[in-house]
Amino acid sequence: MERKSKGLSVWQLAMLALGTVVGGSFFLGSSVAIRAAGPSVLIAYVIGGFLVYFILTALSEMTVANPASGSFRTYTEQAFGRGAGFTVGWVYWTGLVLAMSSEATAASILIRGWYPRLSLPLLGIAIIVLVTLLNLLGAERLGKLESGLAAIKLSAIAAFVVLAVWLVARMWTGGLPAAGGQGAGAAAGYGALRGEPWMPGGIGGIAGSMLMVMFTYAGFEVLGLAASETRNPAVTIPKAIRLTMVLLIGLYLAAITALFLLIPRSLVSEEISPFVSALTLHGLGWTGTVMNIVLVTAILSTMLASVFGLGRMLRSLAEEGHTPAWMKDRTDIPYRGILVSGGAMLAALGLGLLLPQGVYLFLVSSGGFSLLFVYVVIMASHYRLRKRHGGPFGQGRGMRGFPYTSWLSIGGLIAIIVSMPLIPGQGGGLVAGLMFLLVFAALYAVGRIRRTSPVQSRKPTRQLSPVRPISPGFANAELSEELTEQKTKK
Numbered sequence: 001m002e003r004k005s006k007g008l009s010v011w012q013l014a015m016l017a018l019g020t021v022v023g024g025s026f027f028l029g030s031s032v033a034i035r036a037a038g039p040s041v042l043i044a045y046v047i048g049g050f051l052v053y054f055i056l057t058a059l060s061e062m063t064v065a066n067p068a069s070g071s072f073r074t075y076t077e078q079a080f081g082r083g084a085g086f087t088v089g090w091v092y093w094t095g096l097v098l099a100m101s102s103e104a105t106a107a108s109i110l111i112r113g114w115y116p117r118l119s120l121p122l123l124g125i126a127i128i129v130l131v132t133l134l135n136l137l138g139a140e141r142l143g144k145l146e147s148g149l150a151a152i153k154l155s156a157i158a159a160f161v162v163l164a165v166w167l168v169a170r171m172w173t174g175g176l177p178a179a180g181g182q183g184a185g186a187a188a189g190y191g192a193l194r195g196e197p198w199m200p201g202g203i204g205g206i207a208g209s210m211l212m213v214m215f216t217y218a219g220f221e222v223l224g225l226a227a228s229e230t231r232n233p234a235v236t237i238p239k240a241i242r243l244t245m246v247l248l249i250g251l252y253l254a255a256i257t258a259l260f261l262l263i264p265r266s267l268v269s270e271e272i273s274p275f276v277s278a279l280t281l282h283g284l285g286w287t288g289t290v291m292n293i294v295l296v297t298a299i300l301s302t303m304l305a306s307v308f309g310l311g312r313m314l315r316s317l318a319e320e321g322h323t324p325a326w327m328k329d330r331t332d333i334p335y336r337g338i339l340v341s342g343g344a345m346l347a348a349l350g351l352g353l354l355l356p357q358g359v360y361l362f363l364v365s366s367g368g369f370s371l372l373f374v375y376v377v378i379m380a381s382h383y384r385l386r387k388r389h390g391g392p393f394g395q396g397r398g399m400r401g402f403p404y405t406s407w408l409s410i411g412g413l414i415a416i417i418v419s420m421p422l423i424p425g426q427g428g429g430l431v432a433g434l435m436f437l438l439v440f441a442a443l444y445a446v447g448r449i450r451r452t453s454p455v456q457s458r459k460p461t462r463q464l465s466p467v468r469p470i471s472p473g474f475a476n477a478e479l480s481e482e483l484t485e486q487k488t489k490k
Contacts (some may be wrong), residue, residue, distance in 0.1 A: 006308075009231075009236070010145065010236055010239045010240045011021070011239070011243070012147065012245060013223055013236065013240035013244075014223075014240050014243040014244045014247065015147045015150050015151075015242045016143055016146055016147065016150070017219070017220060017223045017240070017248075018150050018153075018154060018244060018247060018248060020146065020150075020219035020220075020301065020302065020305040021216075021217060021218065021219040021220050021244075021248060022150070022153045022154065022157070022251075022298065023153075023216075023218070023219065023298045023299070023301065023302040024295055024298045024299050024302065025212065025215040025216045025218065026252070026298075027156075027273050027275065027291065027294060027295055027298060028244075028295065029212050029215055030212065030216055030218065030256070030271045030274060031268050031269065031270050031272070031273070031277075032209070032212045032270050032423070033209035033212040033213050033216075034209075034256070034259070034265060034268050034274055035265065035268055035270060036201055036205050036208040036209040036212075037199070037200075037201055037205040037206050037208070037209040038199065038200040038201065038205065038265045039198050039260050039265070040198055040199040040201075040206055040381045041209050041256060041447075042208070042253060042256055042257065043206055043423065044206050044209045044210055044213045045213055045252050045253060045256060046249070046253070047206075047210065047412075048210065048213040048214055048216075048217050049217070049245065049248070049249040049252075050162075051214070051217075051375075051409055051412055051413065052217050052220050052245070053241075053245055054379070054399065054405050054406075054408075054409045055220075055375050055378055055379060055409060056220055056223060056241055056245075057241065057398075057399045057400070058378055058379055058382035058399050058406070059071070059072065059378050059382070060085070060237045060238065060241060061222065061382065061386075061392065061393055061398050061399055062075050062381070062382055062385065062393065063233070063237070064233045064234050064237055064393070065393035066393075067233065068316075070085070070089060070312075070313065070316030070317070070319075070320070071316075072088070072332075072374055072377060072378045072381065073085050073088050073092070073313065073316055073317070074316060075378070075381040075382070075385065076088045076377050076381050077320070078381070078385060079380070079381040079384040079385050079388075079432075080380075080381070080384070082320070082444075083441065083444045083445070084334070085320065085322075086317070086320075086322045086440065086444045087437065087440045087441045087444060088226075088373075088374070088377050089313055089316065089317045089322065090317070090322075090436075090440040090443075091370050091433070091436050091437050091440055092313060092370050092373075092374055093314065093317075093341070094366070094370070094440075095309055095366045095369065095370025095433065095436065096306055096309070096310060096367055096368045096370060097310065097341060097344045097345055097348055098227040098348050098363050098364045098366060098367055099306075099364060099366075099367025099370075100128075100302075100306045100307070100310075100345055100367075101124075101345045101346075101348035101349045101351075101352065101364070102348075102352070102361075102364040102367075103299050103302060103303055103306075104124040104127045104128050104303065104345065104349060105120070105124050105349065105352060106299055106347050107123075107124075107296050107299040107300065107303075108123035108124045108127065108297055110292050110296050111123055111296060111437075113292065114292075120348070121353060124349050125346060125349065127300070127303070128303075128342060128345045128346055128349065128364075129340075129456075130341070130344075130393060131300065131303045131304050131307050132307055132338060132341075132342030132345075133306065133338065134304060134307055134313060135307045135338045135342075135355075136204050136333065136335060136338060138332070138333050142304060143310060145304065146301060146304060146305060149298075149300065149301040149304075150301065152294065152297045153294060153297060153298055153301065154251065156290075156291075156294045157183050157251050157254075157255050158251070160255060160258060160275055160279075161254045161255055161258045163279070163284075164258035164259075164261055164262050164278070165258070165261060167282055168261050168262070168308070175440055190314075192256070198260050200265065207419060208311070208419065208422055208423065209393070210415075210416050210419065211368075211416055211423050211426060212421055212422060212423070214371075214372065214416055215251070215368060215371075217248075218371050219302070219305065220244070220248070222245060223237065223240050223241055238296075243465070255275075258278075259274055259275070259278055260347030262278040262279070262281065262282060263277055263278040267281065273295070274322050275291055275293050276288045276291045277286070296353075297463075303468045307338060307341055307345075308338075309343065310338070310341035311334040311335075311337035311338035311340075311341050312334055312337060314327060314334065314336070314337030314340055314341060315327075315328070315334040315336075315337045317484040318336075318337070327340065348364075351363070352364075360423070361428065362428040362431070362432050363432055365425065365426060365428045365432060365469055366391065366429055366432035366435075366436055367381060367429070368420070368429045368433075368434040369417065369420070369427060369429045369430055369432065369433025369434070370433055370436075372413055372417050373417070373433060375413050376410055376414060376417070379406055379409050379410045379413070380410060381408045382399070382406065383402075383403060383410075386398065386402065386403075387403075397407070417430065442448055
């Protein structure tokens with residue numbers, strides 16, 4: 001397939017993962033988690049990091065042993081049967097198509113802030129067409145582009161941390177008036193970690209922040225899904241996982257800590273990026289424009305990686321007979337899967353213009369459910385396949401703490417899914433996600449009945465073929481809902 005003789009290095013894989021993970025949910029959506037948990041949101045980020053590590057380790061263990069085209073969809077099919085593989089693949093594809101169409105709307109709103117005369121629908125169409133065409137260039141070129149976009153986002157976080165340290169140091173030495181002379185509010189911001197309760201919402205606050213924290217980590221699975229692009233997956237993937245986790249958790253914790261050194265929780269607004277609020281409080285209001293540029297970059301990066309995964313998911317579904325035969329791609333790049341996914345995103349964008357706003361956001365929010373649902377499926381599939389295998393899939397010892405870490409991860413993810421209705425705007429995501437789950441399960445059941453009827457000739461079940469894994473992106477539906485609602489208010 002698209003496997004290259006040279007392959008991706010550990011650093012390239014880590015940069016690809018960081019580029020896909022660090023998206024709009026962190027730059028804007030983290031304010032929801034901060035409001036819920038206060039400074040103790042740092043604990044939520046650590047817990048989320050452990051969950052990510054175990055999910056990623058489980059996925060990479062399966063991927064190194066069998067670099068299959070459908071990745072988690074294929075492993076689900078191996079563990080639980082064709083019906084489960086069909087349902088998981090289509091729930092993921094549908095949820096992500098809807099979420100990414102909303103991401104296009106979010107980016108359009110940001111761009112139109114600079115160019116008010118541009119048409120919002122035309123901007124959305126142009127963005128979707130652009131990311132679709134770029135995906136047709138192939139994995140190697142797309143990886144280079146993603147690395148460039150990742151550099152912008154990571155540099156923005158690192159610059160914020162350095163700037164925060166500089167501001168705090170200036171205030172300590174008396175060289176800078178607190179928050180540019182804004183008085184008590186600035187002093188509270190400077191002393192936030194000392195002057196505010198560490199856990200203002202208690203354990204419930206930490207639990208309530210976990211949904212948005214997991215959204216900010218979304219996209220990490222690209223590491224486990226890129227095994228066939230590496231020189232030596234058994235060596236490269238584990239090293240890339242360790243490097244990514246150190247950089248990701250380190251940057252996140254440093255950035256959130258810097259936030260609390262500059263601004264109190266009470267001044268964080270869910271409608272404005274907390275990074276913009278913190279710097280504006282200290283007389284750096286011009287950072288709003290810079291942060292909007294970073295937000296657009298983050299959204300485009302998310303969409304590029306997501307379309308990459310959507311195309312390969314369709315190819316995997318087609319290869320297993322779960323789509324019409326004409327969707328099968330026999331080239332290295334899944335052109336048909338990419339084009340069909342791009343077309344579906346355009347159709348979903350049209351739904352946003354035709355349907356009432358509430359109905360559209362109800363459908364779009366299913367992207368968050370599909371993401372968490374996939375993570376549960378990854379852990380459940382790994383658990384069942386490893387039990388069936390009788391031990392680790394490779395020569396190593398596999399995931400640490402098995403099976404206890406599997407049980408804890410699955411339980412934690414289910415608890416986060418159940419908590420979705422407690423977060424404003426996410427209850428609809430749970431309902432919509434469950435709706436799609438039931439619809440696709442029913443479609444498979446109906447199709448199976450038709451295939452096994454006397455009129456139909458039953459086709460032999462295909463063997464799962466070890467071909468190239470996919471790289472699904474990550475749902476940032478919360479960011480899109482925030483920006484879309486702002487557009488509606490205007």
